[in-house]
Amino acid sequence: MSAITVHDKTFVPYLPETLILEKVKELANAIDRDYADKKPLFIAILNGSFMFTSDLFKYLTIEAEICFIKLASYKGTKSSGQVITAIGLDTDIADRHVIILEDIIDTGKTMNEFLPQLRNQHPSSLKVAVLLHKPDATVYPVTIDYCCFSIPDKFVLGYGLDYDGLGRNIRELYQLEPGA
Numbered sequence: 001m002s003a004i005t006v007h008d009k010t011f012v013p014y015l016p017e018t019l020i021l022e023k024v025k026e027l028a029n030a031i032d033r034d035y036a037d038k039k040p041l042f043i044a045i046l047n048g049s050f051m052f053t054s055d056l057f058k059y060l061t062i063e064a065e066i067c068f069i070k071l072a073s074y075k076g077t078k079s080s081g082q083v084i085t086a087i088g089l090d091t092d093i094a095d096r097h098v099i100i101l102e103d104i105i106d107t108g109k110t111m112n113e114f115l116p117q118l119r120n121q122h123p124s125s126l127k128v129a130v131l132l133h134k135p136d137a138t139v140y141p142v143t144i145d146y147c148c149f150s151i152p153d154k155f156v157l158g159y160g161l162d163y164d165g166l167g168r169n170i171r172e173l174y175q176l177e178p179g180a
C-alpha cells in the first residue's frame with residue numbers, strides 16, 4: 001500500500017483490510033453473545049457506514065433485522081455542524097432492541113442529536129456500535145457501546161468513508177498525510 005491522492009489531498013495507509021475485518025468480526029461475535037434471542041433491529045446510518053454494516057451483518061449469526069437512514073453533517077474534511085436527515089426512519093422501533101451502526105463518531109453531534117429522537121419512540125434498549133471513534137475530537141456527549149478502533153483526531157478515508165464523495169470504495173483505511 002502506498003500514498004494516494006484524492007481531490008487535492010494526499011492520504012497514507014493507516015489500517016489494513018485484514019485488521020479491519022478481524023475487529024468487525026469480534027464486534028459481531030460480541031453482539032451475537034449479547035443479543036441472543038433478542039432479535040435486535042439495526043439502524044445503519046448512510047452513507048459512510050455501508051461497508052462496515054455489510055461486513056458486520058454477514059458475520060452475525062443470530063436473528064436480526066436491519067433498516068437504513070441517511071444523516072449528513074460533513075462538508076470536505078470539516079464537520080459542517082449541521083445535521084440533516086436526508087432519509088428518515090420507516091420502521092417502528094417501539095419495544096425493540098435497537099443497535100445504531102455508524103461509521104465514525106467525530107464531534108459526536110450527529111449521534112447527540114439523533115439518539116434523543118429515537119429514545120422518544122420507546123425502544124426496549126438503544127445501543128451504539130461504531131467502526132471508529134475520535135475521542136480527542138468528541139465534544140458532544142455520546143455513549144458508545146461497541147467500537148472497533150479509537151483513532152487520533154485526523155481525517156480518514158476508505159472502507160465506506162469519503163472525502164467529498166470519493167474514496168468510499170477503497171478496501172482499507174487511509175489517513176491524511178502528516179503535516180497536511
Ligand code: IMP
Nearest residue numbers: 048079105106107108109110155156161
Ligand atoms: P460527528 O457528527 O462530528 O460525530 O460526525 C459524524 C460524521 O462525520 C460521520 O458519520 C462521518 O460521516 C463524518 N466524518 C467524521 N470524521 C470523518 C473522517 O475522518 N472521514 C470521513 N468522514 C468523517
Ligand code: MG
Nearest residue numbers: 046047048103
Ligand atoms: Mg456518517
